[in-house]
Amino acid sequence: MPKVLNVVFFFSPLIISAVITYFTWVKIETILIDFGLWLAMVTAFYIFLNFYLLLRRSKRYNIEVADEMTGFKIAAFVTSFNEDPEIVERTLLSVKDAVSNQGDVFLLDDSTDENISRRLREFCTRNDINYVHRKDRRGYKAGAINDALRRIQGYDLVAIFDADQRPVRDFFKQVLPYFKDPKIAFVQVPQNYSETFSGISTGAKYQQEPFLRIIMRGRSGRSAFSLGSGTVFRIQALREVGYLPENSITEDAAVSIKLHSKGYNSVYIDVPLIWYGEPPQDLNAYLIQQSRWALGYFQLTKDIIKADLSFLKYYDYFSGFLYWIKEGPLAIVEFISPIVFLLTEIPILRINPILYLLVYLPYLFISIGIFVAGIREETEYGLKGFFYHQCVEFLEFTAVTASFISWLLGRKRPFRVTPKGGGRLNLRILLPHIVILLLLIVSTVKGILWLISANSNFLLYYAIIVNVFWAIYHIPFFLGGILISARFKTRENLTKVVYY
Known part of the structure; x- marks a missing residue:
């Protein structure tokens, strides 16, 4: 029997996001983007909270020194x-x-x-x-x-x-x-x-x-x-x-x-x-791997809901599910939201942009700081690692979203082993990323020009600033992802970098 608290917690991001959307939607044309944005923010908070709890617990992690064990075949x-x-x-x-x-x-x-x-x-x-x-x-x-x-x-x-x-x-x-x-x-x-x-x-x-x-x-x-x-x-x-x-x-x-x-x-x-x-050495192999992992976790949804687990164990597994939702369909919503607002000038949600800047942006940068600092204590991750990490995650949204759709439609997809070796750039696979990158750049330019004429409208002025910020925020990671997809080193001479 699934535990009631676990089941309620599973659906809570949807419920919370739907309630907030009810009070913030502006036009029916953009209500799904409104809901998607809130769901992305709520989901990101759930994931970060779980990470923070595990970060605290990882500080107490230690390797037990045990006597040599025999007797097992x-x-x-x-x-x-x-x-x-x-x-x-x-x-x-x-x-x-x-x-x-x-x-x-x-x-x-x-x-x-x-x-x-x-x-x-x-x-x-x-x-x-x-x-x-x-x-x-x-x-x-x-x-x-x-x-x-x-x-x-x-x-x-x-x-x-x-x-x-x-x-x-x-x-x-x-x-x-x-x-x-x-x-x-x-x-x-x-x-x-x-x-x-x-x-x-x-x-x-x-x-x-x-x-x-x-x-x-x-x-x-x-x-x-x-x-x-x-x-x-x-x-x-x-x-x-x-x-x-x-x-x-x-x-x-x-x-x-x-x-x-x-x-x-x-x-x-x-x-x-x-x-x-x-x-995985190239983008095709990487997307095959991420697609398989994502689809596998989506397939576990019923198992997670029905699992007889304590709340904390349940939360750990549930966060894995949320991660793939966040990196797939919700990522698309985050990418297109500033593009839609800046290019069409259609409002997406009703919220005071100054309040948003004062509340959400500090949380964003504090959570990133905790994330990077927590990992850096154990590795050489640092800002370089964070940048590479974000770049490949920005690349995977197409494969993860395809897996999400396959799961929703109940389609069976063949098991595909992650190809070894490789080392080729496939521009066809990068086409969606290039298109979004170009739209973000155009949106940024359009937004800056719009700011000039919006000086008299105080709230609109800051709404434009918020969306221009998000457009600019996404650009380096999309550009970086595209560039690292083209970066290969030969196995014979690892000091030589070859660009294709």
């Missing part, structure tokens, strides 16, 4: 689907070295390319690694893991690694002691984006920093969820919840909710136990 799964064989082989050797004599390594290869399958099978035979191949890709990655778990016997724990995530030698020495507590269902370690050869990959790396350094630390011991790779599960716990859900493309988060609803806890160890990892 490990099944280490490496999942692969038409991946570069060289990348997979190196990962397999790293995993085998980490497992040592504590268990066995399995390659779960769903590749449809016969040449890749044959090479990987021969490699596994030579290196005493169990090779598992399916012709039926039912359930995709989750299905491959579930099929393998049902086949193996005598193992206590299962470790899951993506083809490009390589554990260090003492990975299990640091992870296993946490399983002395029978209520721990899984342990998660941070992924490592080490192979940053482009502006997009650098932005993706910075985008992960707040999540890995603050959010997951704050959720450790409470609601830290599986990231799909670098996770070690207690197999018995997985069996109790029916293994990994195969109807979700983010099976890692889906099974985490089930395990937490079952009363299990999870631990996040913020130690660099993964030494290699390749982020």
